[in-house]
Amino acid sequence: MHDPMAAVSSCLTAAAAGQRLAGMSPAFRKFHRAVAPWVILPLAVTALTGMGYRLGKAWFGWDKTLGGLAMDLHTGEWLGRIGSAVYLGLTGIALLLLIGTGATLLLSGRSKNLMRLSHRVLALVLMLPLTASAVTGLAYKFGEEFFHLPDEAGEFLMTIHEGAWLGKQLKPFYVLFLGLGLLALLGTGFRLTGLFRRKSPPTAPRSAP
Numbered sequence: 001m002h003d004p005m006a007a008v009s010s011c012l013t014a015a016a017a018g019q020r021l022a023g024m025s026p027a028f029r030k031f032h033r034a035v036a037p038w039v040i041l042p043l044a045v046t047a048l049t050g051m052g053y054r055l056g057k058a059w060f061g062w063d064k065t066l067g068g069l070a071m072d073l074h075t076g077e078w079l080g081r082i083g084s085a086v087y088l089g090l091t092g093i094a095l096l097l098l099i100g101t102g103a104t105l106l107l108s109g110r111s112k113n114l115m116r117l118s119h120r121v122l123a124l125v126l127m128l129p130l131t132a133s134a135v136t137g138l139a140y141k142f143g144e145e146f147f148h149l150p151d152e153a154g155e156f157l158m159t160i161h162e163g164a165w166l167g168k169q170l171k172p173f174y175v176l177f178l179g180l181g182l183l184a185l186l187g188t189g190f191r192l193t194g195l196f197r198r199k200s201p202p203t204a205p206r207s208a209p
Helices: 004-059 064-075 077-105 114-146 151-161 171-193
Strands: none
Touching (some): 064 077, 077 114, 114 151, 114 171
């Protein structure tokens, strides 16, 4: 039988953890909003080139030239060996940080703002597959470049990264879902940053009668 006191203790621990997260949510929100504008463009390029590479090869018969160009843009190979590693490392870690801080903000309360609500729903749906894609992409890149990653391990990482575990027919749809989802997440997030929000003109003080 389960110990009632242990169950109560677990509930109290979970409640305390929730309270700590709620207290830290303003700092997480500030960090989330500060980082997001800097990585929206590289993450959008990553999503577009990833979709282009996989869908181009699967559905549109792209040759090695077009596929190679898309992959060079996707991985930052045009920056050179070290530059590519830095580019992927920064964008991948930034994405993981955004996912982590965004996950805590999902618990920060309800919102009636349609754009914010859409952003949160997208984040909830994409959290796990985006995390898996970022982690496996980073592991593959750094493992292959610096740690002599075995071929079997590389194939396993790419199986998760590209959704090949769903089968050959469904893999392109998984990449399409993930790419479009990331673009939608970036778009709604960009709108929420308010970078191009019009400021209302200051109202002139009323003169006393």
